[in-house]
Amino acid sequence: MANEFLVSKWKIWYKSLDVNHDGKITFADVEESRSKFSELHHLPEEQKKQVMKNLEQWWNEFIFRGKTGEISESEFIKMLSKEFSADKAKFKKSMEKCFNILFDVIDTNKDRSISEDEFLIAFKAYGHENVALDTNFFKAYKPIDGLVPFKEIVNSWIEFATSEDKTKPDIVKTAFEAGV
Template sequence: MQPLYELPTNLLDGAFTREHVPARLYYVIATFLRISSPRELHVASCLYPRQTRFTMANAFLVSKWKIWYKSLDVNHDGMISFADVEESRSKFSELHHLDEQKKKQVMDNFEKWWNEFIFRGKTGEISESEFVDMLNKDFTTDKAKFKKSMEKCFDILFDVIDTNKDRSISEDEFLIAFKAYGHENVALDTKFFKAYNPKDGLVPLREIVDSWISFATSEDSSKPDIVKTAFESGV
């Protein structure tokens, strides 16, 4: 992907003015870098050379990443932290009435999943902007690799949710998973599940996983998105 604009670096004569870039772009750059004068923008251009790429996923995909972030805020405190991990895995274990051995396995799997795909090496609280920036960096660096990562992410997550390992998700498994993640409107959660058109009360695991991969990776706003629609309805 080519950048919309590259800051010039041959500005040692200090003659750089707003005329070098479109007015709107000048103010976008200035706001982003917290600068106010042409001279400061010249200095910034030296700090951010031509090789730097200020690329971003399109607005449609970014909006879905923000939805995903909010869906992970289990305790609804406006931030993602280990408290959300603890609450989600504890609720999940309790709602499924797991024995101690199975509970420990689930607790460990939840923590590993959060650390690998959500925290991504960070500790403490993560803001929405930090979450989006982490995803965007990986996405714009290598889209194919990012998609593979999201395939692994949702394969692991829904394998945990599929507690009886029949490679399908029942309505009960679906509702418990969403309740564990702080989404306790049963009517909306049920509507979400029904959107997959279950057969005999079951949805193939692969179908649900694929819908979440699309949710996290697709920039195509012309295609229906079950996950996005559900969350926008209030799930």
Template structure:
């Protein structure tokens, strides 16, 4: 089982995703979020469709984890904790992959604004791995 520190980070992560503070994340929220992302970045045509599909796939895989209905904060924490208890190394790899994929989605210009080894990665060291939290 994950320690209290890690569970608190998962709760913080859920709250960051649940920007509306509804206490749940739904497919509708994902649709709204990916549309705002595409609008904000002025994506059009095929590029817009591809990016929206990538965002939805990421949410389905790493946040909803294949569930169709809304998930609460506790369900989110329980899903992560179950994965963590089942195989810690596999869990850490999955979360690292999650952040790498999220980085690729957000790094639209493939430029220096975001650097996987720089600022972006430094924002998240305690959420999923690291000697001090797991």
């Protein structure tokens, strides 16, 4: 069983995925996030189709986890807890895959780094529209020449989703607690 600290982070993650802020995760959140993401990036039609497909697959595999319809916070926590309790190493590998896929989509120019613009667009697409807070979140990664290595961002999200150690600094948790 995951400790209280990790469960509290999963609850934060759940809220961050509620794109339309209606208190539940549904396909409407998927649709809004992928449509906004594609529109904000002004993607060419072929790339837009691929991004839309990739984001839908990501949501289905890592968020809905085979479930259809809406997901409540308690259902989300139960799904993660079950996988975490069954095999922590396998769960961590799943989260590595989850965030590698997600940030690969966000890295639209495929330079293996995330720019402030890519970061802000992704967060806006997910319903986080406070640019000042999102910018502070990005800057917490200490970008060099306006870029953060892809792997650094992915690793921070893996830590956020898997670490039970509340003594370790957590950029993602800190940002969400600040209001992102």
